[in-house]
Amino acid sequence: MFFGNIFISGCAFCQFWTTCLLWELPLPLALGLFVFLATFLLYNFDRLLPYKLAQQAAFSNRRAWAEQHKAVIISLMVLAGVGALYLFFKVILFRYNILLLAHLGVLAVLYSLPVLPIRGQLWPLRHIPLLKIFLIAYVWTCVTVWLPLLAYNQPIFSAEAWLFFLRRFLFILPITIIFDIRDVERDRATGTITLPGTIGINKAKFIAWSSLGLFSLLVGLTPPETHRAALWLSAVITGYVVWQTDATKNEYFFSVIADGMMVLQFLLIWLL
Template structure:
């Protein structure tokens, strides 16, 4: 059971399913029809590819973690997952609509610059720039799970931007939690993330503030649409996230994150 759990969590299968679920959430919140299967195939495949490439080439460090240990022990598995992700991504391209390719170009550039030192004047990936790291990662997740599935005509733009902003804030809070977890490592390697700059106490307060803004934006949408089930779902997401934040203060391991 432990081996299956490690594989499910650390192979990026779980986070790939989360990405698909967030895409579905976007279509539900905006009243759109479910996207073609190729869209979800692309999102899942791209997630597998990006995360496994990231951890495959990530430098090992003295701050050991369950995920790092799994990655080191399962190189062949990671190569297979990279191949699977690339294959799913290529397969989906044959069915995606032309308008999607502008989104894909933006996403590919962001993902590449985040993980690899491709800029000629900067000899390191953008993930090593603290504030830029969290902003780019939050934006990339928002583009994948909001812009990509909602990239079509006839949607209410006010609702769209409320969903976009809420998703960005939600992902920013989650990324902030990861930065808090990695605070000691980032400080040791000179990466000035928000927790390194502000400290843990102020970072936790910032996360709480962003969750309050998330709920307020949901309340604005409730006033516009009178859709209480959607508001309750967003409120529950904020409450569960707040509960998880409290949990990470006591249990700080990769299984929680």
């Protein structure tokens, strides 16, 4: 469930649903299911790329699990791909902003595939210095904020929508920094320039806390007033997880606890 990227796909669905709750919109289930399936497909696509499996510096229980269950993962990816395509052509194609979906799809693929000619080599977007965490946070924010708003013809370029977009980005960014801290040794070995590898883990944590502080400030300054306590509590707990983060933590700390902050925020909003 965790190593197979089912849980992270559920995190995407929960953040998608969180937007609906905060905007008091019904859950567009077909679109939410599309988000779940597309997340599952793209995360496993990234994991099974040959050049990533061959990186010995990145080898871990997660990688070993992926190697041992490659046939199962590929079978599930095929099913997810078929389901995502069905939902795209039957439900989404003529109802939502295709340009938005297209640019997100391109970014998601270029993030993993080494096709960009840079310095005489082919690079994926993830290897461009310091870009990785901001790109991940941007794509996640677009998917979980703009798609549910577009489902109900909400003006995504209004001031309210942009502030909400910024809030979500500021919440997701610290979680991406947690994973950069996890990967700091691997990224050094592969020559990837990242935030913790450049300025150090403690300063990277400070940026994560600053992001959560700005998120909390925007929660207090922007409507709606409902669910503010839940959002603030999610920021405090995420800040504590950032504090506890180091590269020696086991896989479940990152795959369950760190990613789980997105599910926790959803549950707090749903329950409080």
